[in-house]
Amino acid sequence: MRVDGRQLEVSNLDKVLFPEVSFTKAQVIDYYVRIAPVLLPHLSGRPVTFTRWPDGVEGQAFFEKNSARHAPEWVRKVTVPSPGSSKGRETLEMVILETVADLAWAANLAALELHVPQWQVGSTRQPALPDLLVLDLDPGPHTGITECCHLAERLRVRLVDDGLDPVVKTSGSKGMQVYAPIRVGDRDHPSRYAKKLAQALTAETPDQVVWRMEKALRPGKVLVDWSQNNTAKTTVAPYSLRARPDATVSTPIGWDEVDAVRDGADPGSLRFRTEEVLERVEEWGDLFDIADRRRARLPQG
Numbered sequence: 001m002r003v004d005g006r007q008l009e010v011s012n013l014d015k016v017l018f019p020e021v022s023f024t025k026a027q028v029i030d031y032y033v034r035i036a037p038v039l040l041p042h043l044s045g046r047p048v049t050f051t052r053w054p055d056g057v058e059g060q061a062f063f064e065k066n067s068a069r070h071a072p073e074w075v076r077k078v079t080v081p082s083p084g085s086s087k088g089r090e091t092l093e094m095v096i097l098e099t100v101a102d103l104a105w106a107a108n109l110a111a112l113e114l115h116v117p118q119w120q121v122g123s124t125r126q127p128a129l130p131d132l133l134v135l136d137l138d139p140g141p142h143t144g145i146t147e148c149c150h151l152a153e154r155l156r157v158r159l160v161d162d163g164l165d166p167v168v169k170t171s172g173s174k175g176m177q178v179y180a181p182i183r184v185g186d187r188d189h190p191s192r193y194a195k196k197l198a199q200a201l202t203a204e205t206p207d208q209v210v211w212r213m214e215k216a217l218r219p220g221k222v223l224v225d226w227s228q229n230n231t232a233k234t235t236v237a238p239y240s241l242r243a244r245p246d247a248t249v250s251t252p253i254g255w256d257e258v259d260a261v262r263d264g265a266d267p268g269s270l271r272f273r274t275e276e277v278l279e280r281v282e283e284w285g286d287l288f289d290i291a292d293r294r295r296a297r298l299p300q301g
Contacts, residue, residue, distance in 0.1 A: 003033065006074060006101035010108045017056040017110060020245040021273075028241065029107040031274040036100040038286040039239040045120030047080055047094035049234045050111035057112070057243045064111070068093035075102050078121050083232030096121065112243045115234035118190065127231065132290070133164070133182045133190050133298065134235050135197070136225035138175045140210070140218030145267040148176045149258045151201070151209060151222050156255065158197060165293040168258060170270050172242035172250035175222075177235065179288075181295040187231050193298055194226035238288045239277065249277045252288035 001008050013026035032039070050064040066089070068077040076096045082089040097103055097114070106114070122128035135155055137148040152168055155178045159166045164180040171177055184190060198211035201224055210221045228235050236242065236250045251272040261267050272280070280287075 001104070003104045004100040006072075006099075008072075008101060008104055008108070010104075015056070017053060017112065018245065018247040019056060019058055021247050023247045025108070025110060027274070028110070028112065029104050031241065031278075032103040032107040033100055034278055035239050035274075035281070036103050038281050038288075039103070039114075039237065040098065040100075041286075041291060042238045042288065043097045043114065043116060045096060046116035047078055047092075047121065048097055048106070048237075049094075049115040050106060050109065051113035051115065051243060052109055052111050053243050054110045056110075057245060061243060065094055066092050067095050071095050072105060075105060078125060080121065080127060112241045114237045114240040116237050117231060117234050118229060119187070119231060127187075129184055129187055130190050130229065130231065131181060131183070131295070133159075133180045133194060134228045135178045135194055136171070136175065136223075136228050136235065137177065138171075138223040138225055140215075140221050140223060142220045143222055144174065145170075145176065145270055146261055147208070147222050149261040149267075149270075151224070152176055152178055152258050153255075153262060154201060155197070155224075156258075158200075162299045163296045164298075165296065167252065167288050167290060167293065168255065169238050169250055169252045169288055170248075170272065171236065172240070172248045172272075173244060176253075176270075177250075179290065181290050181293050182298040183295055184298050189298055189300075190229035191226065193300075194224075194229045198224035198226040241274070247273055249274060251277050251280070252286065254284075254287055 015025045053061045079091050082092050118130045118132040119127050156166050159180050166178050166180040168178050202209045202211045210217045210223050238252050240250050242248050249272050
């Protein structure tokens with residue numbers, strides 16, 4: 001197929017990758033091509049980690065960071081320091097997705113999920129300082145998106161009080177994520193700030209919120225996962241598909257939608273599939289408009 005001026009080989013287009021909803025590889029490619037105008041800005045400059053499901057979401061999956069070795073010559077490649085989890089490697093050869101053709105190539109690999117760090121590759125071709133803060137709200141047993149919405153609003157108030165300009169999206173799975181564009185002087189600053197914030201929220205309502213990761217602590221509570229700010233970690237990108245049975249998407253939402261669920265609206269209203277996401281973008285544009293938001297200096301943490 002020809003995409004954005006590039007000739008691209010595709011295969012197994014009829015393969016069903018989401019059996020529960022009969023969603024094929026061709027539909028995955030089509031979605032990523034159509035969502036590209038709002039997705040690509042959020043991938044810009046950020047090395048991508050793929051979660052690949054070659055036999056569909058009911059098969060085996062694997063994470064792939066060292067993906068440059070089989071990328072077409074026209075896909076941008078970068079060498080970055082290896083995180084501690086990549087044993088035996090000092091560097092990784094990763095890709096940065098910049099064009100519609102890049103997205104189509106990744107989708108053809110059954111890279112259903114696209115994960116990126118909170119930093120970009122700088123002019124020196126090395127990781128720049130983090131430019132995003134993220135707080136991942138992960139509901140434990142007996143909690144769900146409603147509890148996440150209540151906590152997200154508390155987070156929004158605190159971030160605004162600290163001079164930040166937050167946005168929010170669903171995870172495409174059980175929870176949601178609150179982000180804010182930031183400026184920092186050292187790469188560990190976001191983790192310190194996020195940890196203190198998570199600890200403060202836990203101290204206020206220890207029966208509702210937890211900041212520590214131990215599973216035994218999490219029933220009936222929402223985890224504020226501050227650790228996603230570690231520069232070695234990644235978070236699912238806005239508009240990425242999730243490898244869930246019903247082919248959901250990590251979807252930017254408005255704070256008014258968060259408020260509606262807090263006020264009793266159906267929490268299922270915050271679960272979106274591809275066609276719904278495309279319709280939302282056509283109607284409202286990119287609700288995750290970080291480039292147009294104030295990039296504030298992160299308070300000392």
